[in-house]
Structures are given as structure tokens and as C-alpha cells.
Amino acid sequence: MDKIVSGWQSLGWPLPTVAEETRPDYVVLTLQLGMKTRQENPTRKPRxxxxxxxxxxxxxxxxxxxxxxxxxxxxxxxxxxxxxxxxxxxxxxxxxxxxxxxxxxxxxxxxxxxxxxxxxx
CATH class of the missing domain: 1.10.10.10 (Winged helix-like DNA-binding domain superfamily/Winged helix DNA-binding domain)
Structure with a gap:
């Protein structure tokens, strides 16, 4: 989980969200794509x-x-x-x-x- 979060951060993407469900027991990890902004990664060139x-x-x-x-x-x-x-x-x-x-x-x-x-x- 830590590797996913740090990799996502290094690319300037929004932090993943985690939701835990008790019935049935499972964890949902949501990774948002396409939400990069210049503020999150100011070193990137304008597209x-x-x-x-x-x-x-x-x-x-x-x-x-x-x-x-x-x-x-x-x-x-x-x-x-x-x-x-x-x-x-x-x-x-x-x-x-x-x-x-x-x-x-x-x-x-x-x-x-x-x-x-x-x-x-």
C-alpha cells in the first residue's frame, strides 16, 4: 500500500482513497486518473x-x-x-x-x- 501511495504522489496524482467494508470483509482502493494539475506538479511542461x-x-x-x-x-x-x-x-x-x-x-x-x-x- 505504501509503495502505491508514494508512487502515485511522485507522479503528482491525487492521493488514493481507502474504504474498508465489514460485510463481506474487503478493502477498496480508489485511484483517480486524469486529475493532475499544474499546482500538484509544477515542474511538468504544459500539455x-x-x-x-x-x-x-x-x-x-x-x-x-x-x-x-x-x-x-x-x-x-x-x-x-x-x-x-x-x-x-x-x-x-x-x-x-x-x-x-x-x-x-x-x-x-x-x-x-x-x-x-x-x-x-
Whole structure:
């Protein structure tokens, strides 16, 4: 158990949780994946995905179309861009659609949410 915990800590992952059950007798060890943060491991380099998200936010200060974003990032796969970047960023409230009532509009553009707007909500 100690080796697992120390190995997990050295990688910057959250500490495992242990739950003991009495009926039947067993122990559950929960190891969370994908929860690394820069604060937990400040020596790691920013991932390409994190850098692209920052690029999208900087680029979308003015409304931009999906094809403009793809071209700016040098990517080709629209579905991947939506799934990996755009939709999660919209869900996090850092990016918004210019036509939220019609998400599949051919005129749809994406814009970075300004800090002032967040405080007004």
C-alpha cells in the first residue's frame, strides 16, 4: 500500500482513497486518473492540449468561425476540435457561441467570454 501511495504522489496524482467494508470483509482502493494539475506538479511542461486552449481563447477575442479556428491551429478535423476543445470550453464558461439558440448554424462563431461578463451574470 505504501509503495502505491508514494508512487502515485511522485507522479503528482491525487492521493488514493481507502474504504474498508465489514460485510463481506474487503478493502477498496480508489485511484483517480486524469486529475493532475499544474499546482500538484509544477515542474511538468504544459500539455499541447492546454496550449491550444490558450491559443483558442486568445484568437477568439473577436468572434471566429470554426474553420478560422482550425486554420489558426493548423488542424483539419472539425469533429475532434469540437469534442476536445470547443465543447469543453463552452461547458467551462470560457468560450461562447454567437448563436447559442442555433448551435449548428452555418454562421456560428465562437468568442472568448470576457471577465466583465462573468461578473455581471
Amino acid at each position: 499541447k492540449q492546454d496550449l491550444r486552449k490558450e491559443q483558442i481563447l486568445e484568437f477568439c477575442v473577436e468572434p471566429q468561425s470554426l474553420s478560422d479556428i482550425l486554420q489558426h491551429l493548423g488542424l483539419k478535423d472539425r469533429e475532434n476540435l469540437m469534442e476536445v476543445y470547443i465543447n469543453p470550453m463552452i461547458g467551462a464558461g470560457v468560450l461562447e457561441m454567437t448563436e447559442p439558440d442555433n448551435p449548428t448554424s452555418r454562421n456560428q462563431m465562437y468568442v472568448t467570454v470576457k471577465v466583465e461578463q462573468e461578473f455581471q451574470k
